[in-house]
Amino acid sequence: MKKPGLIYFDNAATSYPKPPATLEACKYFTNKVGANPGRSGHRLSVEAGRILYDARASVAELFNIEDPLQIIFTYNATYALNMALFGLLNPGDHVITSSIEHNSIARPLRHLESQGVELTRISVDSKTCQIDPCDFKKAIKPNTKLIAILHGSNVTGAILPVAEIGKITREDNVLFLVDSAQTAGVYPIDVEAMNIDLLAFTGHKSLFGIQGTGGLYVREGVNVRPLIRGGTGSKSEEDIQPDFMPDCLESGTPNTPGLTALTAGVKFVLAEGILKIRSHEEALIKQLVDGLSAIDGVNLIGDMTLDCRLPVVSFNVSGLLSSEVGQILDEKYDIMIRVGLHCAPWAHQTMGTYPKGTVRVSLSYLNKSDEVKYFLNAVNEISEKRRT
Numbered sequence: 001m002k003k004p005g006l007i008y009f010d011n012a013a014t015s016y017p018k019p020p021a022t023l024e025a026c027k028y029f030t031n032k033v034g035a036n037p038g039r040s041g042h043r044l045s046v047e048a049g050r051i052l053y054d055a056r057a058s059v060a061e062l063f064n065i066e067d068p069l070q071i072i073f074t075y076n077a078t079y080a081l082n083m084a085l086f087g088l089l090n091p092g093d094h095v096i097t098s099s100i101e102h103n104s105i106a107r108p109l110r111h112l113e114s115q116g117v118e119l120t121r122i123s124v125d126s127k128t129c130q131i132d133p134c135d136f137k138k139a140i141k142p143n144t145k146l147i148a149i150l151h152g153s154n155v156t157g158a159i160l161p162v163a164e165i166g167k168i169t170r171e172d173n174v175l176f177l178v179d180s181a182q183t184a185g186v187y188p189i190d191v192e193a194m195n196i197d198l199l200a201f202t203g204h205k206s207l208f209g210i211q212g213t214g215g216l217y218v219r220e221g222v223n224v225r226p227l228i229r230g231g232t233g234s235k236s237e238e239d240i241q242p243d244f245m246p247d248c249l250e251s252g253t254p255n256t257p258g259l260t261a262l263t264a265g266v267k268f269v270l271a272e273g274i275l276k277i278r279s280h281e282e283a284l285i286k287q288l289v290d291g292l293s294a295i296d297g298v299n300l301i302g303d304m305t306l307d308c309r310l311p312v313v314s315f316n317v318s319g320l321l322s323s324e325v326g327q328i329l330d331e332k333y334d335i336m337i338r339v340g341l342h343c344a345p346w347a348h349q350t351m352g353t354y355p356k357g358t359v360r361v362s363l364s365y366l367n368k369s370d371e372v373k374y375f376l377n378a379v380n381e382i383s384e385k386r387r388t
């Protein structure tokens with residue numbers, strides 16, 4: 001079978017390639033603007049500030065956020081999640097999460113638990129990877145401050161019922177933090193309709209920005225303590241952190257070249273439209289899932305129903321370690337996928353694939369059907385060889 005060139009199916013880790021506009025935007029900022037936003041009064045600094053505001057406005061449009069200044073930029077989703085969790089929770093507070101979290105939520109919460117925060121994990125069904133929103137309702141107690149969950153699993157591709165859980169948080173006056181690392185750019189997110197109080201996002205995955213970008217939306221009136229202080233151009237006369245958004249939570253020089261690229265990525269997503277992006281990815285996922293299901297010796301993990309999943313599929317090939325499959329795909333077929341636990345041991349414990357992990361394929365809007373076809377042929381050959 002003719003090889004379509006190097007195949008990159010590791011988009012859940014970071015997307016590659018990027019739309020050309022992303023790289024052009026980054027180059028434009030670096031070559032033509034270059035200045036530090038919000039620091040100096042000269043025109044290049046003002047232009048950098050305008051570019052930064054454009055980044056906030058684009059992200060706000062994508063997530064239906066009314067005030068772009070309620071968005072702060074960070075270097076990735078992990079940083080945003082840590083800011084939210086450490087900035088909100090105190091000893092004695094109760095927080096509820098799920099059993100399939102990425103370690104960007106799992107580790108800070110385990111640490112906070114050791115400092116006196118009470119933690120409840122709601123179990124996800126080990127076959128379907130679905131969760132019952134009523135379980136969150138039942139777990140709420142008088143000291144429950146926060147529900148913190150991912151929107152989409154980076155292991156199984158399952159999407160959690162965020163809107164339903166958001167409704168519960170509103171009824172019970174509990175804050176709601178959503179990790180959209182895998183869903184932003186591929187699945188509709190509306191902070192108003194979903195009652196999301198804090199939304200952590202990453203720039204370098206399906207928003208098609210570059211690495212070193214991400215952010216956190218904080219609903220007006222929600223008080224998040226800063227993790228880091230100083231380094232803002234505003235209120236220079238004071239030695240205390242400004243108390244207004246975004247400056248109170250955004251310290252130090254931002255990654256403005258990266259955020260210029262992120263704006264281009266988000267504008268690309270907005271111009272294409274989430275529905276078109278989803279429908280292309282659904283077609284690829286259907287081809288992938290149908291093809292993998294037909295290969296003898298391939299065990300798919302989780303729920304394969306098309307209307308509730310991301311372009312992320314985990315599987316194992318009987319008789320082979322996931323690392324062996326990954327190595328053959330890389331060395332023999334030029335196909336880049338990810339193997340192991342995907343920074344999510346809780347998810348693998350839940351799905352029964354711990355500690356061995358899985359082979360994970362994650363597609364992007366820029367992947368093509370002939371790449372999936374070539375990949376399926378490769379897995380078929382690997383599986384056949386194992387049997388002979």
Ligand SMILES: Cc1ncc(COP(=O)(O)O)c(C=O)c1O
Nearest residue numbers: 076077078102104150154181202
């Ligand atoms: C569900 C989930 N949350 C958080 C993260 C962390 O994202 P970042 O690399 O931007 O910190 C990832 C990355 O893979 C993820 O899949």
